[in-house]
Amino acid sequence: MSDHEYLLRQLINSMTAGGSLRTESWKRAAAAVPRHEFLRSGFFRVVPGASPSAWAPVLKDGDDWLTACYADESLVTQIAGTIKPTDIHGEIMREPTSSSTLPSLLLRMLEELQVEPGMKVLEIGTGTGYSTAVLCTRLSDDQVTSIEYDEGVAQRAREALGRLGRFPNLLTGDGLLGDDDSAPYDRIIATCAVRTVPVPWLEQTRPGGQILTTIGGWLNASELVRLTVHEGGTASGPVLGGEVSFMLARPHLPPTLGILPDLSTGKEREASIGADVLTDWTTRFVAQFAVPTAQQLRLRLDQHDEEVLFDAESGSFAALHEEDGRWIVRQGGPLPLWDAVEEQLGRWHAAGTPAVEEATVRVTADNQSIHW
Template sequence: MSASTSLRAALTGALTENGTLTDPRWRSAAEAVPRELFAGSYFERVPGSVPARYRPVRQDDDGWLRGVYTDQTLITQLDGRTRPDDVEAGTDIEGSPSSSSTLPSLVLRMWQQLGVRPGQRVLEIGTGTGYSAALGAHRLGDGNLTSIEYDPVIGSAAESAIRAAGYAPRLVIGDGLRGDPDGGAYDRLISTCSVRYIPVPWLHQVKRGGKILVPLSGWSDASGPALLTMTGPGTATGRFLPGRTSFLLARTHDRPHRPPLALLPGAERPSLIDPGIIGTWTGSWVAQLAAPSAERMGAGSEQILWDVSTGSQSRTTSGPGGGWTVVQRGPVRLWDQVETAVRSWQAAGEPHQKNFGITITAGRQRVWIGAEDGPGWDLPI
């Protein structure tokens, strides 16, 4: 048995043992698809680096193959242009991840959550390295899968890797947020990039009763996976799933460029909530729903929200005699919005994201807690 086959079997066995892989057909796909074809090189973060720096890992480096078969995300592009092979061996560079091979446990969990059945047609948004598409083609057959990639360089590399692995799904270079350029009626849609809202073309390319699985995120980097069922052309309803799912934002949904942060004076008052709560997984999600145009920075009691488009800011600190203080500036009172949302969530018992749902109608996409008539917020469509 080759080293790669042995490592692949060990990873698949571990994912089965820990409960990630529950469907034997997806286990067969995981055992069959050689991940090393999709990560011939990748970036490894330099430990402790702030801002983050990355060094390339290539096939002739010690630990390359073991890294491929570790359940981790492998960064394959920085800043929308730099790939590992572009960086001189032994050096490291600063950058922001723009493409990756997502950790196998998450990819396989999402494919299982999608609930696809034999013979159904699936549209995948975000081919990336092609590893997920190869898993889908193995399980569903080449003719039932279409995968769309925005970046032509990444898409070309993915096509080569997928063909080398022995699969031939339909691959498209284009803006996946516009759906399949040839149209079509799909039974399922799965997105391997996050979006701020559900793109309207998706809602007209998935059949009534079909499903969409997509990570919703935003400019504060909070994230939640939603599983939607189509109720009609352009309308859907669904729930958020348990677990923590995080993907890179689709490039056309990403935050605007901002200049260096300059904290400015503003109106000061006591905060009615502990600012640290918006640093928790679901708390940050609620804050992002309430202030979708803001980026969140900071930690603990020192939280900063900044809306670049309006110049609005809020920042919190611990008060000298206990409690917390917030300073707000600009036309949008960001902390007021967050505070109101968090208090509604607290009144509902601080439920996890799996107790949130989403309803999509013409012109409106609303996330709610508990039931459709519960507290809720509109997504920024």
């Protein structure tokens, strides 16, 4: 048994024991795909203790490259939109823009996709091509279409898939637009997060088909959701839980904040819910549905810290601070942001703050909402 075969067997056993790999069909598919073939250009590893975060390349001639390829962890493969590991000598302090997702999450998602032989699947976000290869192994090449936004990333994935003799329909373009030419699909799976489910996905999934995607937002909380598409271009389905986090699709990234309005203006009142609740992941996820275009920041104003929600589109804001054990909110602009948060969280609290796994998301062309 070669080194990579031994490491792959260990990874399969670990994913099986952890519950992310549950069925024999997906276990066989995963066991047939060597992950290191999709990481031959190397990856970036965070530099311990660096502040701000710095990244150093790990290349395939390094001592621990092969072992790391089979670790159950996400591996950053691109920095700042264009920079590959082979482009760097030393360290770089920029934001990651592409990665190979930890295998246990990808296999959990493929299990949750509820796919059967004969189904057509559209994958949004080819990335390295690893998950595409597993899909092709479970189904067949001609049943899988995958779209990648970045041309360089797409080309490296194409080469890696070709080395394994896999030739699915690979497209380069905006995955949020889907693939109208080969629609309808039985399943759509996204390996990036979206703020709102794109209308083309609803239109390109046959009624009764499913969309598996991570819904995130600008309050930085996201969850995996499985939506069943209905007649009339709507969809609904359960939140699957697990605090799943993917990079937001680039067109769904938040806008720059620009110049903030005068936060000393606006109407002030005592808040019934304080901003401290937003330290909780699930609470932020629920709140995002009420203020989908708001971002959160902390500022030092008038000798105290203020937690601020700001909507760059409308110029609306809600600034909260604690005073004598009470939370005071000051709101300005056309949208009363904290009113909306309190109403949303109030309904959730009235229901007993159920876990997200008890929630259902409903999607239309114009709206996205969460229910218990």
